[in-house]
Amino acid sequence: MQPGSSHPSSYRPLYSAQERIRRDSTVWTLVQGVLAPLQFLVFLISLALVLRFLLTGQGQEAATLSVVIKTLTLYTIMITGCIWEKVVFGRYLFAPAFFWEDVFSMLVLALHTAYLCALAGGWLADRSLMWLALAAYAAYLINALQFLLKLRAARLGALAQDKSAVHAGFAA
Numbered sequence: 001m002q003p004g005s006s007h008p009s010s011y012r013p014l015y016s017a018q019e020r021i022r023r024d025s026t027v028w029t030l031v032q033g034v035l036a037p038l039q040f041l042v043f044l045i046s047l048a049l050v051l052r053f054l055l056t057g058q059g060q061e062a063a064t065l066s067v068v069i070k071t072l073t074l075y076t077i078m079i080t081g082c083i084w085e086k087v088v089f090g091r092y093l094f095a096p097a098f099f100w101e102d103v104f105s106m107l108v109l110a111l112h113t114a115y116l117c118a119l120a121g122g123w124l125a126d127r128s129l130m131w132l133a134l135a136a137y138a139a140y141l142i143n144a145l146q147f148l149l150k151l152r153a154a155r156l157g158a159l160a161q162d163k164s165a166v167h168a169g170f171a172a
Contacts, residue, residue: 014097014154019088028084035077039070040144046070047137050130060126064119067133071112074140078109101146108143111136 015023023029046066053063082092085102089095094102115132118124124132 013157014150015088019097023088026084026087028080028087031080032077032084035073035080036144036147039073039077042066042070042073043137043140046133050133050137054127054130054134063130063133064126067115067129067136068119071116071136074108074112078105098147098150101143101150104139104143104146108136108139111139 046063046069049059049063049066053059085095085098086092089097111132115129115136118129118132
């Protein structure tokens with residue numbers, strides 16, 4: 001550990017100084033900041049409609065449409081997220097800072113895509129489709145939590161870094 005630091009010397013902040021500048025200066029950060037809560041709102045509405053259908057048998061068309069809209073929202077945030085990652089980290093996916101979040105995102109995408117394929121192909125009954133949607137939604141929730149925890153850690157790391165810089169300035 002570095003003297004006066006609560007972080008091991010091998011600690012690497014989520015963003016380098018250059019990555020932070022790119023993150024803060026790109027419009028894609030704002031796009032992600034708008035799409036993430038929008039996607040979560042779409043998810044909550046769709047979840048309610050899917051659960052309503054599974055519990056009552058009513059509202060199958062609304063539930064199906066809501067899952068399609070949720071999936072399209074997911075595709076949108078994934079595409080714009082890849083662009084954001086390219087601008088900030090220099091690669092479209094699997095940047096070291098978000099590697100495991102991106103890996104799990106692939107599962108989320110696969111489950112949502114499986115839903116669309118099963119719907120379009122008529123491969124599953126309505127109730128089975130909704131159970132597949134719930135599996136996709138469970139994966140989405142885990143992935144969203146991964147990102148929230150990572151961003152919280154980044155915020156705390158940046159605060160600690162800024163605090164260390166201020167203390168170093170006073171010591172100089």
